[in-house]
Amino acid sequence: MLEIRDLVCGYGAVTALKGLSLKVDEGQLVALVGANGAGKSTTLRAVSGLIPARSGSIHFAGRDITGTDPRKVLAQGIAHCPEGRRVFPQMSVAENLAMGAYLRRDPAGVSADLARIYGEFPRLAERKHQAAGTLSGGEQQMLAIGRALMSRPRLVLFDEPSLGLAPNIVERMFAVIRAICDTGTTVLLVEQNAFAALELCDYAYLLETGRIVLAGTGSTLIADPHVRQAYLGG
Ligand code: ATP
Numbered sequence: 001m002l003e004i005r006d007l008v009c010g011y012g013a014v015t016a017l018k019g020l021s022l023k024v025d026e027g028q029l030v031a032l033v034g035a036n037g038a039g040k041s042t043t044l045r046a047v048s049g050l051i052p053a054r055s056g057s058i059h060f061a062g063r064d065i066t067g068t069d070p071r072k073v074l075a076q077g078i079a080h081c082p083e084g085r086r087v088f089p090q091m092s093v094a095e096n097l098a099m100g101a102y103l104r105r106d107p108a109g110v111s112a113d114l115a116r117i118y119g120e121f122p123r124l125a126e127r128k129h130q131a132a133g134t135l136s137g138g139e140q141q142m143l144a145i146g147r148a149l150m151s152r153p154r155l156v157l158f159d160e161p162s163l164g165l166a167p168n169i170v171e172r173m174f175a176v177i178r179a180i181c182d183t184g185t186t187v188l189l190v191e192q193n194a195f196a197a198l199e200l201c202d203y204a205y206l207l208e209t210g211r212i213v214l215a216g217t218g219s220t221l222i223a224d225p226h227v228r229q230a231y232l233g234g
Contacts, residue, residue, distance in 0.1 A: 001026040001186055002047065002078075002155060007056035009039075009046045016042040018210035019056065024155070024188050029181040031189045031197035031218065033231065034207035040190040041083055043207070044157045047188075048080040049073045061154065075103050077154035083163065083190075085144040089133025093124050096132050096143055100150030109152065117146040120176070138169035145176060155186045162193045174200055194231040198222050206231075 002024040118125035191197035198218035206214040
């Protein structure tokens, strides 16, 4: 469904991705793990069209989307749930969710999805008129996930959804992400919490300084001596 080939991207003099290739098959939950600064967020930004590719290509659902602007990428079915959640703090929960659906022209479908998200996250329903900035970290993360789902995406890109959350909330959040995949939405998950991501995923890639150095099932990576040593505390 998503195929990145030999992608090179960067910021000024910094080359963050140095020829990255990876694939996400439809219906899969694929994890992209690696250390701080390896290029995980850059990969997601490139897919979303937030930064240009210097070379290489990105194909989605059979189309070349390299260099496509973010709004069109979203319209094609890719939602990005960014690092640090980035909810609109002054806007209410309901307004944040509505923003996720801003390109849609099917009001009945939008209402049905909104009802489903409130059903899934009752805390958001209870707080629908509250400013998003007043929610707890875990609630803001659920709101960011709900907002991404409001575009009815075929693929969701999650950037570090566990960052800064209490352990019990992290567990619930990973369960939500697994459920999103199990109900038919393809997921590309970026995480520094390597063990949790590898346990959760169908397939995984390890990124080191802008290149994929290892790929396989989560259990293959968990068993790999280099991964154990460098990312799983031995
Ligand atoms: P993190 O978990 O810290 O977000 P990451 O694996 O997602 O790590 P990226 O954020 O993609 O890594 O960063 C990859 C490289 O690009 C790093 O060397 C980083 O310093 C650099 N970089 C990222 N964003 C910018 C930017 N806006 N300007 C300049 N360099 C950047």
